[in-house]
Amino acid sequence: MTEVTIPGLSADPLTLEAIERRMQDRFPTLATHIQYGELTIHVTPDALIEVLTFCRDDDELRCGMLVDLSGVHWPAGDHVIDRQPSTTGWPEYRVSRDQGVIEVLYIVRSIERNHWFRLSLPTSDENPRLPSATSVYASADYPEREVYDFFGVEFDGHPNLTRILMPDDWVGHPHRKDYPLGGVNVPYENDKFIPPPNERDLRDIVGGEGP
Amino acid sequence: MGLEDKLPSGILLTNLEKLVNYSRSASLWPATFGLACCAIEMMATGGPRHDMARFGMEVFRASPRQADLMIVAGRVSNKMAPILRRIYDQMSDPKWVLSMGVCATSGGMFNNYALVQGVDHIVPVDMYVPGCPPRPEMLMDGILRLHAKIRNETFAEQGAK
Amino acid sequence: MPAHTGGGFDDLFVDGADWESLDDAVGESSITINMGPQHPSTHGVLRLILDLEGEVVTRLTPVIGYLHTGIEKNAEYRTWVQGTTFFTRMDYLAPLFNEAAFCLGVEKLLGIEAPERAQAVRVILMEFNRIASHLVWAATGGLELGALTMMTMGFREREHILDLFESQSGLRMNHAYIRPGGLAQDVTDDFVERCEALLDLMPRKIHEYEDLLLRNPIWMERLQNVGVIDADTCQQMGVTGPLLRAAGVPWDLRKAQPYSGYEQYDFEVAVDHAADSYARFLVRFEEMRQSLKIIRQAIDTLPGGPVMVQDKQIAWPSQQSIGPDGIGNDPDYIRHIMGESMEALINHFKLVTQGFPVPAGQVYSTVESPRGELGYAITSNGTNKPYRVHVREPSFVHLQSADLMARGHLVADVIAVVASIDPVMGGVDR
Numbered sequence: 001m002t003e004v005t006i007p008g009l010s011a012d013p014l015t016l017e018a019i020e021r022r023m024q025d026r027f028p029t030l031a032t033h034i035q036y037g038e039l040t041i042h043v044t045p046d047a048l049i050e051v052l053t054f055c056r057d058d059d060e061l062r063c064g065m066l067v068d069l070s071g072v073h074w075p076a077g078d079h080v081i082d083r084q085p086s087t088t089g090w091p092e093y094r095v096s097r098d099q100g101v102i103e104v105l106y107i108v109r110s111i112e113r114n115h116w117f118r119l120s121l122p123t124s125d126e127n128p129r130l131p132s133a134t135s136v137y138a139s140a141d142y143p144e145r146e147v148y149d150f151f152g153v154e155f156d157g158h159p160n161l162t163r164i165l166m167p168d169d170w171v172g173h174p175h176r177k178d179y180p181l182g183g184v185n186v187p188y189e190n191d192k193f194i195p196p197p198n199e200r201d202l203r204d205i206v207g208g209e210g211p
Numbered sequence: 212m213g214l215e216d217k218l219p220s221g222i223l224l225t226n227l228e229k230l231v232n233y234s235r236s237a238s239l240w241p242a243t244f245g246l247a248c249c250a251i252e253m254m255a256t257g258g259p260r261h262d263m264a265r266f267g268m269e270v271f272r273a274s275p276r277q278a279d280l281m282i283v284a285g286r287v288s289n290k291m292a293p294i295l296r297r298i299y300d301q302m303s304d305p306k307w308v309l310s311m312g313v314c315a316t317s318g319g320m321f322n323n324y325a326l327v328q329g330v331d332h333i334v335p336v337d338m339y340v341p342g343c344p345p346r347p348e349m350l351m352d353g354i355l356r357l358h359a360k361i362r363n364e365t366f367a368e369q370g371a372k
Numbered sequence: 373m374p375a376h377t378g379g380g381f382d383d384l385f386v387d388g389a390d391w392e393s394l395d396d397a398v399g400e401s402s403i404t405i406n407m408g409p410q411h412p413s414t415h416g417v418l419r420l421i422l423d424l425e426g427e428v429v430t431r432l433t434p435v436i437g438y439l440h441t442g443i444e445k446n447a448e449y450r451t452w453v454q455g456t457t458f459f460t461r462m463d464y465l466a467p468l469f470n471e472a473a474f475c476l477g478v479e480k481l482l483g484i485e486a487p488e489r490a491q492a493v494r495v496i497l498m499e500f501n502r503i504a505s506h507l508v509w510a511a512t513g514g515l516e517l518g519a520l521t522m523m524t525m526g527f528r529e530r531e532h533i534l535d536l537f538e539s540q541s542g543l544r545m546n547h548a549y550i551r552p553g554g555l556a557q558d559v560t561d562d563f564v565e566r567c568e569a570l571l572d573l574m575p576r577k578i579h580e581y582e583d584l585l586l587r588n589p590i591w592m593e594r595l596q597n598v599g600v601i602d603a604d605t606c607q608q609m610g611v612t613g614p615l616l617r618a619a620g621v622p623w624d625l626r627k628a629q630p631y632s633g634y635e636q637y638d639f640e641v642a643v644d645h646a647a648d649s650y651a652r653f654l655v656r657f658e659e660m661r662q663s664l665k666i667i668r669q670a671i672d673t674l675p676g677g678p679v680m681v682q683d684k685q686i687a688w689p690s691q692q693s694i695g696p697d698g699i700g701n702d703p704d705y706i707r708h709i710m711g712e713s714m715e716a717l718i719n720h721f722k723l724v725t726q727g728f729p730v731p732a733g734q735v736y737s738t739v740e741s742p743r744g745e746l747g748y749a750i751t752s753n754g755t756n757k758p759y760r761v762h763v764r765e766p767s768f769v770h771l772q773s774a775d776l777m778a779r780g781h782l783v784a785d786v787i788a789v790v791a792s793i794d795p796v797m798g799g800v801d802r
Contacts, residue, residue: 035733035734036480036481036483036733036734036735037480038734038735038736040734064607064608065607065608065610065612066610067610067745067747067764068736068747068749068762068764070749070762070764071762072734072751072759072760072762073760095753105734105749105762107736107747107749107764111607111621111623114628114629116736118734118736137608137610138608138609138772139608139609139610139611139769139772141772142768142769142771142772143768143769146768163437164436164437165436165437165440165801165802166289166290166325166437166440167289167290167437170289174324174325174442174445175444175445175760179324179445180324181322181323181324181442181445181446181449182323182324182325182442183318183321183322183323183324183326183328184318184322184328186322243410243412244410245416246416246417246438246439246797247416247439247441247461247464247797247798248461248464248545248546248798250416251464251465251508251545252544252545254511254512254523254527255527255530255531255534257527258523258524258527258528258530258531259524259527259528259531260527260528260531271412273411273412285439286439286441288437288438288439288440288441288801290437290438290440291409291417291438291439294408294409294410294438298410320457320458320461321441321442321443321446322446323441323442323445323446324442324445325440325441325442326441326442343546344544344545344546346544
């Protein structure tokens with residue numbers, strides 16, 4: 001067992017700008033931005049494993065823990081961002097994307113140096129494939145299965161990429177924006193019998209030929 | 212189950228029915244089916260302050276064969292539904308189901324793809340206790356009403372279930 | 373569904389009515405059994421598939437998802453304040469931590485900070501919630517390992533803490549009391565007296581539990597050297613919280629990345645070095661004591677002032693007061709919005725039905741929950757509803773290391789291992 005270091009006291013935490021500089025020195029092509037006091041580094045899928053290995057092994061960064069791995073779906077098309085213009089007076093806000101993107105976010109933390117930052121990795125939402133981070137951080141196992149289950153992102157190199165929270169024969173990836181919320185229609189009427197929904201028939205809406 | 216079908220209903224058996232129903236209601240053993248937050252309140256109902264043992268119910272039987280009452284405490288997801296049905300089928304007659312909390316009764320605040328909107332789509336329910344989660348006193352009220360319902364049941368009704 | 377492919381042995385799945393096939397298996401030594409989701413000793417609906425050789429576990433595969441509620445997706449269809457009521461039901465043993473982490477994230481996006489009184493009350497209630505959660509852990513852990521008296525004692529004390537929560541927020545569990553911007557309403561006048569009464573009661577009760585368990589030879593036998601995971605493995609597996617502290621690393625987010633005013637309170641981080649289940653038990657009990665210390669300091673320095681940020685665009689508009697029939701709308705406030713001020717009525721209406729818009733961006737806010745690092749990765753696209761909230765729940769991440777911890781132990785030790793991880797399936801499955 002290696003010597004245990006006191007967090008934050010073995011070396012001072014790096015400021016966000018120092019981390020940004022360190023990452024950009026090593027990987028000059030990566031975009032970064034700092035917002036709300038947090039650093040986000042935009043990574044491309046082919047550079048992911050190299051970047052993660054660098055984050056873990058570098059002497060300055062020493063991010064030994066992958067804290068979180070999650071996905072956000074930004075679908076393609078025109079979207080009106082609803083800011084209630086009639087009541088707030090705020091102008092209508094439109095966003096348009098040609099290509100739908102599933103953004104996978106990795107949050108890495110250094111316990112010894114007490115700093116953390118985020119890596120953002122976009123992948124197309126039509127056939128999302130990414131290399132698996134389990135070769136670098138073993139704690140990516142369940143979170144990657146969760147992203148696969150809910151977004152459909154396939155991670156190459158994952159030891160056991162199966163559904164984790166939904167039933168094994170479920171069709172569809174629920175956290176995508178094109179997947180409906182489901183549930184029953186609850187009109188507030190008396191004495192109305194609401195038939196039980198068969199959620200598995202969401203196949204009609206969602207499509208797909210099977211698990 | 213088989214015997215009750217063959218017994219004649221009517222005046223002949225009222226005293227026997229009363230005795231049997233009283234003994235059933237006085238020691239109704241719940242099966243452990245605590246799922247989510249309501250399970251914690253169910254455990255609190257078995258705890259020292261709101262004591263279910265006064266009513267003969269503190270033995271939570273892990274084996275469904277030995278249990279009489281299934282308190283479905285918590286939200287039933289689509290993955291859990293077949294297991295819920297299987298445990299219900301494994302319970303031996305006579306058996307009752309109490310649906311605790313709004314998630315078991317009707318899906319609760321989670322009107323979405325993941326939950327069964329009401330456990331009565333899966334098993335026949337005898338008593339619904341609303342609440343999110345219901346206070347232990349509310350659960351006790353539901354249980355006592357269920358006891359009253361059991362005491363008023365005839366053999367024919369129980370056999371028909 | 374086969375859980376895995378055999379490691380040199382043929383898998384044998386016996387469902388019933390096919391007992392004849394068991395004849396062929398006699399002589400083979402590996403069995404796969406299922407500790408199903410309905411089980412008295414797994415913490416909630418956790419399914420464990422154990423590969424056994426005799427009584428010794430060679431592999432443990434947790435199967436989760438039996439409590440999946442789609443909370444994260446459902447929150448995308450509700451306003452930011454309504455999200456609090458959803459997220460509070462994830463980790464139902466420590467609901468205030470869920471609420472606090474979510475509200476800290478929303479406040480980060482909004483660029484506001486809750487008033488000092490709100491922060492102090494948040495700290496007090498969160499620490500009481502930590503004690504209540506550890507009491508449930510001790511109670512259910514004791515129940516599963518056979519110390520049944522611990523169950524009754526743990527729930528008895530928890531009732532006192534729940535009384536306090538009920539007097540402040542109206543609910544015993546799943547309070548939705550911590551809101552973005554502060555608290556739902558101010559604490560009652562007798563809040564400090566109630567807390568002091570609890571602070572007087574708890575130390576001797578913790579002493580009582582230690583009398584039962586600390587030097588109990590059965591307890592020590594069952595927990596020592598069971599489920600060892602050292603500090604390096606913890607970091608690789610993303611393990612935080614009491615498990616990491618029991619491995620010797622004094623990592624506590626309240627000290628390392630303080631939030632909600634924790635930097636003003638003086639407390640120690642409970643650490644042990646044995647990294648087994650007994651060490652985790654010691655760490656949790658010490659954490660309960662440190663929580664009492666923090667609460668004492670917070671009560672002594674409780675500031676006055678508002679409990680909700682004063683920005684009218686964000687602050688929850690309705691005022692509540694205690695009337696003859698319980699908590700309800702304050703009659704003065706009703707008179708104000710109905711009779712006196714149209715703008716106040718419109719503001720109330722808009723805030724309650726539509727909520728407030730939150731600037732676009734992504735944040736990750738963490739708190740130190742009783743189980744470890746609880747984090748909310750919140751993405752907003754500038755509207756009044758969250759675009760995506762992902763909850764990094766410590767129990768979900770810790771279950772990955774259950775396999776490592778349980779290998780080579782007996783079946784009864786698997787129960788101890790799972791109990792010492794303290795998973796809450798509502799958080800694991802969300």
